[in-house]
Amino acid sequence: xxxxxxxxxxxxxxxxxxxxxxxxxxxxxxxxxxxxxxxxxxxxxxxxxxxxxxxxxxxxxxxxxxxxxxxxxxxxxxxxxxxxxxxxxxxxxxxxxxxxxxxxxxxxxxxxxxxxxxxxxxxxxxxxxxxxxxxxxxxxxxxxxxxxxxxxxxxxxxxxxxxxxxxxxxxxxxxxxxxxxxxxxxxxxxxxxxxxxxxxxxxxxxxxxxxxxxxxxxxxxxxxxxxxxxxxxxxxxxxxxxxxxxxxxxxxxxxxxxxxxxxxxx
Numbered sequence: 001x002x003x004x005x006x007x008x009x010x011x012x013x014x015x016x017x018x019x020x021x022x023x024x025x026x027x028x029x030x031x032x033x034x035x036x037x038x039x040x041x042x043x044x045x046x047x048x049x050x051x052x053x054x055x056x057x058x059x060x061x062x063x064x065x066x067x068x069x070x071x072x073x074x075x076x077x078x079x080x081x082x083x084x085x086x087x088x089x090x091x092x093x094x095x096x097x098x099x100x101x102x103x104x105x106x107x108x109x110x111x112x113x114x115x116x117x118x119x120x121x122x123x124x125x126x127x128x129x130x131x132x133x134x135x136x137x138x139x140x141x142x143x144x145x146x147x148x149x150x151x152x153x154x155x156x157x158x159x160x161x162x163x164x165x166x167x168x169x170x171x172x173x174x175x176x177x178x179x180x181x182x183x184x185x186x187x188x189x190x191x192x193x194x195x196x197x198x199x200x201x202x203x204x205x206x207x208x209x210x211x212x213x214x215x216x217x218x219x220x221x222x223x224x225x226x227x228x229x230x231x232x233x234x235x236x237x238x239x240x241x242x243x244x245x246x247x248x249x250x251x252x253x254x255x256x257x258x259x260x261x262x263x264x265x266x
Contacts, residue, residue: 005051102120140244142199
């Protein structure tokens with residue numbers, strides 16, 4: 001099983017810590033974020049891990065090598081020439097990821113209690129149906145300002161910013177320009193939609209590489225999913241008991257420490 005860890009980001013919201021180290025090596029419970037993710041992947045059956053690199057790339061390489069590659073196969077997708085964002089980063093790593101089987105993508109700054117085995121199995125169970133999902137996205141009812149929108153069968157239909165009132169969708173009847181008077185809950189009820197927050201983890205079919213061929217070198221995966229949602233099935237996996245911390249800001253480090261200690265004691 002193969003997985004991609006997004007570790008190329010600049011970590012600007014974690015400055016000044018990331019002035020001297022990549023976000024991937026920021027410690028939580030005395031261990032770099034990257035170490036937590038690799039070990040969790042290994043426990044969940046992933047024996048080949050790809051890490052994309054940009055900011056302080058050599059420090060990440062050295063950390064992995066100093067830990068003996070954590071006893072698994074670790075490959076690096078080098079983006080030091082250009083930070084390609086999430087979609088471009090997946091496509092850039094195609095040669096390392098595409099073995100004909102679905103693969104996992106995980107942000108390096110996510111600490112959670114997600115059972116990765118159950119998540120992968122949920123995607124594979126959907127693949128038995130005639131409409132094989134292009135991807136399965138981990139989502140939850142976490143409060144935020146931006147949400148993915150799903151129909152009654154948990155198929156992706158769009159994206160909403162509840163603060164600006166903007167709705168992006170490949171379906172014309174759902175698209176909305178920013179509006180100060182937007183009634184988000186009324187909109188959802190009118191179109192029988194549900195909104196969920198994305199949790200930075202997805203299982204993706206290798207079919208995605210063919211579909212990405214005409215995309216620019218640098219693009220967000222969210223834009224790609226929205227472009228494809230009217231042509232391919234993109235599922236939402238709702239984890240109702242999800243405990244998660246996105247270690248994106250300085251004030252989230254204490255929360256991450258608390259959750260990490262809780263998970264280590266379970």
